Amino acid sequence: xxxxxxxxxxxxxxxxxxxxxxxxxxxxxxxxxxxxxxxxxxxxxxxxxxxxxxxxxxxxxxxxxxxxxxxxxxxxxxxxxxxxxxxxxxxxxxxxxxxxxxxxxxxxxxxxxxxxxxxxxxxxxxxxxxxxxxx
Numbered sequence: 001x002x003x004x005x006x007x008x009x010x011x012x013x014x015x016x017x018x019x020x021x022x023x024x025x026x027x028x029x030x031x032x033x034x035x036x037x038x039x040x041x042x043x044x045x046x047x048x049x050x051x052x053x054x055x056x057x058x059x060x061x062x063x064x065x066x067x068x069x070x071x072x073x074x075x076x077x078x079x080x081x082x083x084x085x086x087x088x089x090x091x092x093x094x095x096x097x098x099x100x101x102x103x104x105x106x107x108x109x110x111x112x113x114x115x116x117x118x119x120x121x122x123x124x125x126x127x128x129x130x131x132x133x134x135x
Contacts, residue, residue: 030090037086054078 010016038055046052057078064072118126 029093033086033090033093037082037089041085041089042082054081057081 042054046054055078058074058076060072060074062070062073064070
């Protein structure tokens with residue numbers, strides 16, 4: 001029974017739950033970025049390049065032959081280009097989020113702290129200075 005209790009404590013820790021939420025939200029964010037790249041960014045790029053659909057670009061090593069039962073072997077570099085663009089968009093979005101969080105943290109740190117109280121030595125020296133001025 002001790003093992004199950006330890007596992008429950010581990011699984012219910014805040015960091016594990018935060019990680020689970022992050023994975024779920026990250027998966028949903030990945031779908032959004034995939035749609036952004038495939039449906040919004042790549043069509044204009046394809047139009048500019050003369051109607052080239054990047055996801056269909058490939059270098060065929062071996063042609064498919066249905067009679068011989070041979071499937072096509074190809075290097076699909078167009079799909080790779082789409083994935084690279086998706087990665088760059090995700091990296092840029094994460095950069096913006098981290099930059100925003102860091103700027104909020106800097107504002108909190110930049111708030112001036114109350115000046116420290118003078119030490120006993122400083123207080124005594126100030127009193128001596130004032131006495132000497134009055135003489």
